Amino acid sequence: MAAPDKYKILGGFHKYYKGVENAPCMTLFVGGNHEASGYNRELHLGGWVAKNIYFMGYSNVLKYKGLKIGGISGIYMQHNYNNNYNETPAMFGKNSMHHVRKFEVEKLKQYRGDLDIFVSHDWPTLITDKRNGEKELATLLKIKPYFKQDIKKGELGSPVSNDILERLRPAWWFSSHLHVRHRVNVNWSGSSVEKNKDEINVSDSENENADKPYQMPQRKKTRFLALDKCLPGRKYLEIIDFELDEHTDVVDTLQYDTEWLAILKTLQKHIPSGDQILGKDLDPEAEKFWNNIGSDVMREIATEKDKLEQNSVSLMVPDNFSMIAPAVDGDFNENSRIPRGYAQRPYRESNMVGRPNTDSHLLGGGASKFYHNPQTELFCSKFDIPDIFKDY
């Protein structure tokens, strides 16, 4: 976890991990900048971190009860955006672990479906554009006057989340990070991004689905909501009702999304893996690919989607959480500090599955191990998607 030492206390999550407590309702989350970054990496394509609590991975689109929900983890930092995933397990406490990479943004930008919800940790910079509500902006600046300079420069939040927001135009977008409640509508009609500047013509395609120019969702506005920190007296919880079309296929369990699976099947193999992970920058071929995702890739995605639909693959996310790492026990309470090196105590074969990384030379003082999570292994083998961290 990347945070000052004073914040490194146990907290309550271990109770959910051990099953002493259970989340009362299905809970989806994306990663922020103070997460257990090693644990998130095990589940980088999505997975249960505890019973009923699902990490969406570094990016994802899922379905739940008729709603299509997209998300991206991490925060934007320009100096790491174009890097590959170059952290080894010994570096799991580093800030770069939670910095958004170009791969995830590009994957989401290929998505053509209509999203009900999108979740990011930091706000798209467009949110504080005064065209989306001068009154709301004035209220925000009254609470957080020190945001003014960044807003003026258009630097409060993530510019790459703007690309996703403008492309996907979900009905709702939820964020956090800035520790304040803020609610605005991003209006698409009459906005500078109203014209389909990203329209992509793939009319040379032989595939029927890919043979149409891309149209952005015809939505007039995206409702944006950010909430405050979860502390007494703060505005940290709101309940929102969604009305579903009567024809919507409502399934009570979490479901994979066919188009997203097709995107992963097409693009995941182009993320540098193996030795290249250890390099600082993307190799030139990969860089060229990710800077120019063209119509041939869109056709491949459409073909993969067709294949998945024709094969009627089960899209149910399996309810397969299992503990694979040692959990604290004994005399700890939520304010306890974890002794340095605790994560390195002997691996207890008896009540865990999966393979621990036993390369002890990679483990610095108190650094995390990398556990190969069986959820990721199952997902990758079921859908024939490469696991870019399999050689860790």
Ligand SMILES: [Fe+2]
């Ligand atoms: Fe944050």
